[in-house]
Amino acid sequence: MGIKIALAGNPNSGKTTMFNHLTGSSQYVGNWPGVTVEKKAGKLKGHKDTEIIDLPGIYSLSPYTLEEVVTRNYLIEEKPDVIINIVDSTNIERNLYLTTQLMEIGIPMVMALNMTDVLRKNGDTIDVHKLSKYIGCEIIETSALKGEGCKEAAEKAVVLAQKKVKARPSHMFFEEVEKVLSAIADLIKDVVGQDNLRWFAIKLFERDQKVMEQINLPQERQDQIEKLIEQIENELDDDSESIITNERYNYISGIVKECVQKKNTSKMTTS
Ligand code: BGO
Numbered sequence: 001m002g003i004k005i006a007l008a009g010n011p012n013s014g015k016t017t018m019f020n021h022l023t024g025s026s027q028y029v030g031n032w033p034g035v036t037v038e039k040k041a042g043k044l045k046g047h048k049d050t051e052i053i054d055l056p057g058i059y060s061l062s063p064y065t066l067e068e069v070v071t072r073n074y075l076i077e078e079k080p081d082v083i084i085n086i087v088d089s090t091n092i093e094r095n096l097y098l099t100t101q102l103m104e105i106g107i108p109m110v111m112a113l114n115m116t117d118v119l120r121k122n123g124d125t126i127d128v129h130k131l132s133k134y135i136g137c138e139i140i141e142t143s144a145l146k147g148e149g150c151k152e153a154a155e156k157a158v159v160l161a162q163k164k165v166k167a168r169p170s171h172m173f174f175e176e177v178e179k180v181l182s183a184i185a186d187l188i189k190d191v192v193g194q195d196n197l198r199w200f201a202i203k204l205f206e207r208d209q210k211v212m213e214q215i216n217l218p219q220e221r222q223d224q225i226e227k228l229i230e231q232i233e234n235e236l237d238d239d240s241e242s243i244i245t246n247e248r249y250n251y252i253s254g255i256v257k258e259c260v261q262k263k264n265t266s267k268m269t270t271s
Contacts (some may be wrong), residue, residue: 002049002160004078005065008071008102009086010095011057014114017144018086020053022154032056032070042059044154052154053080059094061101063210075105076196081161083109084153085137086144089119089126092260096252097137103169106195108160109137112153117143123263131259136170166195173247176235180228181205187221205229206241 008251009015020027023042037056041202044050055065055074063069075083085102087095102109114129139155142149172178185201192200192215203211204225212222229240236243 001080002051003158004080005044005050005052005157005161005237006055006075006083007052007086007105008055008075008083008098009057009114010059010088010091010098013057013088013095014088014090014142014144015054015057017152018084018112018114018142018153021144021150023052030107032074033064035070036069037066044158049052050158059098061098061105063208064263069210072105074201075102075107075225080107081164082157083107083167084157085109085111086109086114086142088091088115089113089141090115090122092126093252093256096255097248098267100169100171100248100252103136103167103171104199106166106197106199108157108163108165109167110153110156110160111135111137111139112142112149113139114142114144116141117146117148125261127259127261131255132258134170134255136168169198171251173244176232177205177243177247180232183201183228184225187224188215188217191203191215191217202244206244 002017010184019042022044024045026045027040027042031037040054042052044052054073055071058065058068058071058098061068061072061134074080083102086098087099099111114124119126128139128141138156140153142153144150160188173181183202184204185197188200188204189197198232200211200215207229217225218223232243238246
């Protein structure tokens with residue numbers, strides 16, 4: 001059976017440019033089932049049995065836009081073998097918000113750190129080795145515009161897919177939140193697959209209505225989950241969705257501080 005590679009990233013991260021580069025003329029365009037969102041797929045050049053699916057450009061895997069729902073349903077239900085997450089290196093803080101969520105789905109993933117030509121031109125640097133360790137996935141620096149690194153990213157993706165190296169997010173939420181996530185995971189582990197367990201636990205913690213409907217838990221377990229969530233909301237004096245969102249932002253801003261050196265800011269701090 002062939003390999004399915006999904007391209008995921010923010011709008012304007014260079015996804016289309018990368019997709020065109022990797023597939024050449026072997027593209028086919030359709031719609032995602034039931035919606036008028038364009039679906040593009042193609043064959044990886046030189047790999048007849050490797051299909052690349054270009055997912056809609058999105059900022060998050062929340063249930064609030066059609067594009068987000070199409071993307072997450074595809075990732076959860078169709079289970080591509082590997083994700084290439086295209087990240088705009090010149091806008092990394094915003095882009096990593098999606099990255100941290102993609103990592104939680106449990107599909108092998110490689111990051112294509114794109115627009116590195118612009119990054120270099122701006123005189124900014126990213127410590128890729130550190131970033132890779134913090135995020136928990138391999139990173140290939142690319143310039144989709146110049147075609148640099150694209151083939152390497154795709155080849156890395158093929159290897160990860162063949163080895164079935166599951167993404168392991170290195171990010172953990174606060175201890176109290178992690179405790180609730182484990183308790184939720186325990187309550188749903190016989191209903192959802194082990195691979196996606198963390199993703200589902202986080203979504204239920206966020207009271208994601210679409211996911212609740214999808215997994216259709218017995219009422220008693222839904223009530224138990226709700227009680228756990230209410231408890232921590234009272235403790236932390238915040239709603240569960242904001243708890244997750246805020247912690248993601250804090251975590252990402254910490255990573256960016258550690259890994260990104262902006263030319264202008266470094267000048268300011270050394271003068
Ligand atoms: C325009 N480096 C540089 N420098 N540019 C890149 C790279 C890269 O690595 N990758 C992509 N771009 P999409 P989504 C444009 O279209 O692939 C550029 O939304 C323009 N167009 O060429 O469309 C790419 O699919 C006029 O730029 O992204 C494109 O993810 C002036 O980033 C843009 C300048 O890429 C978005 C740029 C009429």
